[in-house]
Amino acid sequence: MRHINKTKIVIVDDEVIIHQQLKIILKSLDAELIFFSDGSKALAYITEQDDIDMLITDWLMPTMDGPELISKVKTLDNQKYTYIMLLTNLRDKESLVTGISVGADDFLYKPIIKEEIVAKISAGMRVQRLKYELKEKNEDLTSALNHIKDDLKAAAKLSMTILPSSDLKLQSVELGALFKPCEYVGGDLYGFKKITRDSLAFFQIDVAGHGIPSALFSFSLGHELSQAELFSNEIIDYEQINEKPEVKQVDRAVTAINQNSFAHNSDMYFTMTYGVLNTETGTVKYCQAGHPPLIHFCTETGVAKLHGVGGFPVGIMIDAVFEEQELQMQKGDRLFVFSDGIPEAENELGEFWGEEKLCRIIESGKEKTIRDLLDYIYQQVISWSKGEKLSDDVTIIGFQWTGEELL
């Protein structure tokens, strides 16, 4: 407790007789009393002290009167909690209103009646004690909250470690990713990995909901996926290992993730796109598990189109059947996978950004590198939702297939 000391009361009155009267009356309260005859001197003292519990000031005084002193004390940062009483013989309504509006908590009336003044000061001290308790609790809460925020920041740093640390540049593919969690920690997850000589697997996951439970879930999921090499064993046909291992039916990887997923023991589920690009032919096989469609930008026509008919999310039904879809890229084409945080970004009118706008921006940014384009898209989302905090994580993976032959 901060206040184990004696109650400290500053008393301001230009009549010395009042000082003496109060000294006698307040003896029984065991408080420290500091007297001033002049408002401005009292103010100078109060400005320097931060342990004053109570201020009792006369109303009518030369140079600085009671209301002026109070209004000045009220502007001091260190006197936020000081209990203030006006000592006066004015009992009319206007004076009462003036006194309260400048910041007095109570009134003491002249001529002084001992019982009344002791009772009012005791009541004031009770209020003070409650204020101090409240202040202390408030400080505890603030410090607890800061502690949690620090922990979250540390957790966010840790959760980033399971994401690929940089963009990928292969001979025939330039791949970039952008991830902006809406809170400290996010429920989105993505990754990519070369799983055979000519196959690049990529995935993006959006755990439903956000905040700490989704982030923890997403973290363990990321760990599971990287341990299992993105479940690539499920889709690589090793029977042809002597020639060239072939990737088949990428939906099998998602089926395996769904069957392995601990999501079935909770209310959690997630949407996912899992795809494999054949870096030699430009064919993309993918499984869209409740995730938004892909966007395929065709360099020749300059048009970006949505791709994908949908599918079950992961973690809802253990026996869910997933499907493989396919698209063919031409040299120079681009492909984008995004989470619903982008189309569901809202502006102040409650309008959604939508998928069409994303297509148009991808078209207009065709001269940019993948990296610059992703940053540009994010800036556009931010400026659209100006002032409105994004309510979901924003993730995009984008890549360009250059089709250059491997050496």
Place this chain on the structure above:
Amino acid sequence: MSLTNEQINNNTILISINEDRLDSASAPTFKQYFLDTVNENCQKVVLDLSNVLFMDSSGLGVLISSLKHLNSQGSIILIGIQANVQALMTLTRMDRLFPQYESLEQALSLEVN
């Protein structure tokens, strides 16, 4: 969040969501309401979504966990579904898990058969 319910018959209850959003902000309230209102042996819950213009993945999640709350004979039937919500149901194939009808009358007459 404004939610109302009406017992239609012995094994059917109607719940109406009188809000334009079922999202991460309102999903927990809906979930609690569902648990408080619907007995796990209830066979049919008709959910009136005609006021819901936007549903996100948390909203969908709460529908799924509500369905899991019912026993294996139970079903949740959606009525008055709006375009935006329909798009989400189609994308996630959840239209296969939740039968959909235009109105309560249609749901009652067709679900019996």
